Amino acid sequence: MKEELATRYEPSQFEKRIYAFWEEGGYFTPVVDKERPKFSIVIPPPNVTGRLHIGHALVNTLQDIIVRWKRMSGFNTLWLPGTDHAGIATQMVVEKQLEKEGISRFDLGREKFVERVWQWKEQHATEIKDQLTRLGASADWSRERFTLDEGLSRAVRYVFVKLYDDGLIYRDLAMVNWCPRCRTAISDVEVEFKETNGKLYHINYPIEGTDRFLTVATTRPETMLGDTGVAVHPEDERYADLIGKNAILPIMNRPIPIVGDAILVDREFGTGVVKVTPAHDKNDYEAGLRNNLPQVQVIGEEGRMTDAAGADFSGIDRKEARERVVEMLREQGLLVKIDQHQHNVAVHGKCDTPIEPMISRQWFVKIEPLARPAIDAVRNGEITITPQSWEATYFNWMENIHDWTISRQLWWGHRIPAFHCTNGHTTVSMDDLTTCPQCGAEVTQETDVLDTWFSSGLWPFSTLGWQGEGSEDAPDYQVFYPTDTLITGFDILFFWVARMIMMGLRFTGKAPFSQVFLNGLVRDEQGRKMSKTIGNVIDPLDVVNEVGADALRFTLAVSASGRDIPLGKSQIQGYSAFVNKIWNASRFAMMHIDVDLKHAGPIERDNLKTVERWILSRLNAVTREVNKQLSLFRFDEASKAIYQFFWHEFCDWYIEMAKPVLLGKHGTDDDRKLAKRVLLEVLDRSLRLLHPFMPFVTEEIWLKLGGVEPSIMIAPYPITEEVLEDSEAERLANAVRAIITTVRNLRAERGYTPKDRFTLFIRGSNPRESNFFREYAYLLTELARLNEVSVEGEPPAGAHLDVVEGFSIAIVFPEKVVSAEQLEKVRRDIEKTRTELEAMQAKLGNEQFVRNAPPQIVQATQARVAELQKKLETLQQNQ
């Protein structure tokens, strides 16, 4: 080898250079060719709100592993990157920025404000790209998309218009979730419930014309100002006579009817009397419709009380209003009691502000017709979800889905393509209108924008050039749609995954992807959620700077099983040691390899010795395992398999076994040549196996091996080759390893030093085995530190006897007093062997076991018994 590796593994020395090398090579960009087998995947577009966190590092590492694996496996592979405009979230961060400057978005006005958000977007989209680059993401940046791009916006507009024309989008006055802080309606999925220790207020409502009261209980006394009725259960004897009478609403002194409503009222709960506020509670809203109760809006869009709440309250905040209402009730003697009450408060997931249910005119998607095919697609296996347990959650949600509120009273987003005229006509149109098609009056465009997830729902096809009817021949769409795999967090299963499935099926007639893998949440070592308040947040870029991208990626892969992922410094450190190991093993190999891959020629299998056959056979098995586990999204199993092989088989054993030959201490020149060739082979294949997990270090090393391909990332991914399988070589090599381990154990147990040398007697059960041990006597001598290995001789009396992997061995130790501790150890060994033997014999003595268990199990048990018997007898001779 001409080139050598640096003495120390320092990722910062080459990671950026390697990434630039890939970009220059154009390896991230697939060809647009319908004939070639393709693999495509779209990134879950990160929000342009800020920097990427460790969760992004995870989801993008997992995608890159799959993408690199598929690309090396011969697929024409596209990983399409991009970002999401993230309506509310981005608007919020920019508003906060403005706040620091002492202005609000209203001071700027819509147009100027949106300009500011675009500036923000440009800056952060660049930053996000840089971060993904540092992680090694092999995404095709030439196809980078943003949800507000012109093409994607056209697709959004087309979908909106089409759904409207099909009667699946409507505009209506309805009870919606209103966020007073963001001053917009939000959809059901954006509402989160927070368990809160609140209060339950019991209030007396006087009954008109009597001196009786009805006691109602409420958690939100301020809403009573908008009460327009009191409900009891129609069959409740306690109150039956009151139905039809009026109660007097305290403070407001307004008569409100007492109605019977079996749906709203649960007789058993509380006093069995419910105040009805149709304008500020979903259940009350419906009860109000049933009983013809008027809707009085007492809380406005900003969470302040309206004029309808009366002069005492108009304009004050809803929180303050609550205190004042309670105070007034107390003064009037109508407050019965206040109980502690634990209940769930609905808050806006983005800003934690308590939701105000409110009647408002909004745009909705009639969802049921879209949901049905989406349910079927998962049910009939067109789409699989991994881990499968999420399918139940998916069905549960889809089957109980409610219409989707898609309008947002925001400025940042896709403006709804509806045009209102002064005569009250509304027209939805692909083209911008200036006059009303119905009456010719002037029109203005709807000011609301669409829910961010409306555009994200089209992501798998809008990013590939689909823009509605007539755009289906877009080349990327033709070649890469439908995509194959979607990898994302389970937290956006409803927000995003479900919507993509619905939209994809509706508009392209195809499921947008066939496999969904939902990854877990990254947590800290103690399983806690990472949060700024706890201070346990790990910034992926810090880790990359510290230990390199490869160590971080490998740690994430090893930890990712679909469940929550505990991540801490110790884990990352452990796997950065592994990268270091790869580096140093490669360094060692390259000191001996003297011909590059291009000129190495095929391996002459007939000349291979047992140890070489063994390592190649093991490598082949690992290759099978990795390919299989990756196809199942078992990143943990796949990465652990290579880790185990590379470190504990290749480095710990094979390299050590090859050293005597490589260093010229043993064997012929041809032996050495062959050993070098095998060393190169195993290193090459291992690097290729590892590449999807550790792209940088594998490339840095592999380039120096002089392969045919210009980059490891387009070299073929190893596949299983039957000729490499060799169970006999594995059996014999395992025996050698076990014998060496046994000698090492005994050395330690008996208190000998590494310098003490022993004589080993070993016997094969046939001439072939004897020859094998004769051939590898030098290895036993070297690695077990012996002075002699005797294959023929009879061990002298007093030698330590044992049976290892079925082979009888005897070891002659130099004179040394055997301590009580050592005798104890022998005794325990015997005890352990005897216990197992007895258990096995009992099994065989059980007629039902022999009769019912599969024959191979019975045989294996018999074989084990024979082995244990032999071992027990041998061990007993040591006493």
Place this chain on the structure above:
RNA sequence: GCGGAGUUAGCUCAGCGGUAGAGCAUCUCGCUUACACCGAGGGGGCCAGGGGUUCGAAUCCCUUACUCCGCACCA
């Protein structure tokens, strides 16, 4: 309330019907010319409790307890 997941070595988890595993941590011994981010070796578990199915259960079924996550939500 409905649904899902979990409870295995000190920690984090894998194994999901046939002799209890890994990583980290811990202890002992070693600076053997790739690597001390190393090597060799050791200790440590009635697989949450109970019941059942089976020749055989950490693994399947039932049940209890606790934890977590969705969804729904009673004022």
